[in-house]
Amino acid sequence: MERARGAGSGPNGDPRAGKPGAHxxxxxxxxxxxxxxxxxxxxxxxEAVASGAETGFVEARIEDLKNNSVLWRxxxxxxxxxxxxxxxxxxxxVNIFPALRRSNPGLAPVVDRLxxxxxxxxxxxxxxxxxxxxxxxxxxxxxxTRLSDALGDLGxxxxxxxxxxxxxxxxxxxxxxxWPGH
Numbered sequence: 001m002e003r004a005r006g007a008g009s010g011p012n013g014d015p016r017a018g019k020p021g022a023h024x025x026x027x028x029x030x031x032x033x034x035x036x037x038x039x040x041x042x043x044x045x046x047e048a049v050a051s052g053a054e055t056g057f058v059e060a061r062i063e064d065l066k067n068n069s070v071l072w073r074x075x076x077x078x079x080x081x082x083x084x085x086x087x088x089x090x091x092x093x094v095n096i097f098p099a100l101r102r103s104n105p106g107l108a109p110v111v112d113r114l115x116x117x118x119x120x121x122x123x124x125x126x127x128x129x130x131x132x133x134x135x136x137x138x139x140x141x142x143x144x145t146r147l148s149d150a151l152g153d154l155g156x157x158x159x160x161x162x163x164x165x166x167x168x169x170x171x172x173x174x175x176x177x178x179w180p181g182h
Contacts, residue, residue: 021176024096025166028173031088032162038081043155049135050148082125085158089118096169099180104172114168117161124154 045061097111131147 019174019177020179021173024176024179025170025173029166032166035085035088036159036162039151039155039158042081043151046148046151050144052144082129085125086122089121093118095180096173099176100169100172103176107169107172110168114161114165117157117165121154121158121161124150124157128154 041061045058048061049058093115097115100107100111127150128147131143131150135143135147137143
């Protein structure tokens with residue numbers, strides 16, 4: 001016999017599904033998945049640039065990103081993509097992480113690591129921004145290599161960070177009865 005779901009229960013009667021924490025985790029995972037997808041596309045494009053891809057090919061891939069990527073449809077370019085990640089991490093730093101520390105003091109070492117990750121990601125994003133600006137000024141092999149290397153460095157680090165963050169904070173966030181700050 002199927003168990004009746006109460007008000008605020010989610011699929012399979014999970015009482016956490018209706019809580020703000022469940023919505024927050026779903027939103028966090030959506031943003032992280034959009035970042036993952038576009039990062040993979042950008043890395044592939046960077047490899048093509050470093051390999052000397054024809055300008056027409058690069059332009060076509062960028063146009064495809066503009067038309068099909070959630071982030072690029074929002075008029076995101078390489079530089080504003082970096083700003084998007086900066087802003088996402090800033091929001092976590094000032095809203096989510098303090099709430100995690102209050103609601104689960106045992107997560108302090110995890111939050112410390114996440115904050116350190118954010119600082120490292122910020123440094124990597126700054127390198128990408130500088131490399132993209134340099135490439136715009138001088139389309140040479142050195143500039144292409146710097147951008148490709150910077151995107152590669154960010155890719156591995158950021159993907160590991162996103163996976164760790166989701167695993168580490170989900171149990172606590174899913175229990176939240178209200179949004180941080182409310």
